[in-house]
Amino acid sequence: MAYPSQLGFQDAASPLMEELLHFHDHALMIVILISTMVLYTIMAMVTAKVTDKLILDSQEIEIIWTILPAVVLILIALPSLRLLYLMDEINSPHLTVKAVGHQWYWSYEYTDYEEVAFDSYMIPTQDLAPGHFRLLEADHRMVVPTESPVRVLVSAEDVLHSWAVPALGVKVDAVPGRLNQTTFLVSRPGVFYGQCSEICGANHSFMPIVVEAVPLYNFETWVTLMAEDS
The missing domain is CATH 1.10.287 (Helix Hairpins)
Incomplete structure (x- = not known):
């Protein structure tokens, strides 16, 4: 951060x-x-x-x-x-996540799990909890395991967007009708913030990206809870 x-x-x-x-x-x-x-x-x-x-x-x-x-x-x-x-280089990813940009939020689909999919909206300033970052917090975080190659498939539903997380060295254009991909490996647990890096409209600056990296055991627990809730 x-x-x-x-x-x-x-x-x-x-x-x-x-x-x-x-x-x-x-x-x-x-x-x-x-x-x-x-x-x-x-x-x-x-x-x-x-x-x-x-x-x-x-x-x-x-x-x-x-x-x-x-x-x-x-x-x-x-x-x-x-x-x-x-x-x-895309070399045998352990997890694949599809990120789709909308005006003005992101939706995530864990393609290895049939029932794990959700939308991620920015938390309004008046609803922020103590310690949260203004314009960067999302109501649902993209959770990934540490020390595991993660492939992200990026596309858009309406206009051009860009999925970017500076701390992970990732920036991929989200183009309607096209499917781009990138891969990364998070080396330590933590929460990493990004934003749409394409001027995509009036609320361009209000579609944050939050990636939370956790140990594999915690990730499996999270996936199980998400599947049960859906």
Whole structure:
């Protein structure tokens, strides 16, 4: 969960988000090095007269600043491609959940269980319990087991939506008539918040996503209670 005056991303709750944070830091260091080198070159040209010979008429310098951008692109592209393939990999999920976006709420269907399906609406501000977060709490949470690969099938009933949970490193467009999918593995118990990240209408900012990760035993108990209530 984010907190006031926070710098950087939320704490990672999945291996995928940890990889995304590592790639962000890797790319940021390259940007800092490039910015420092360009700033140094500009300052040297402004302050030193001998720079005209060393930089403007140097064959070696021209070779370096032609090859160096290609090397930088390779240093960014290789880990980026690895991460893209990792994000698209769906490898034997233990649980499949279908998330459908509506104006303006989410509905969830646990496809491995015939009778477990529910709608998830934002809790109005006047009904919030102590400790709940305004505009982020939902009346029904999406409950998943920890340390288990979870596949999420995402679609929409009416307009474009986007199912996004920053702490899990997940953001998938919900497109009417199409079925997108993503996978994640929650590495620790907790409650993780997200919101629709597509401008989907007047109440776009009022359809939160709440993912609660619990141990497998507690998840099985929850599934049994949900099936009995339905």
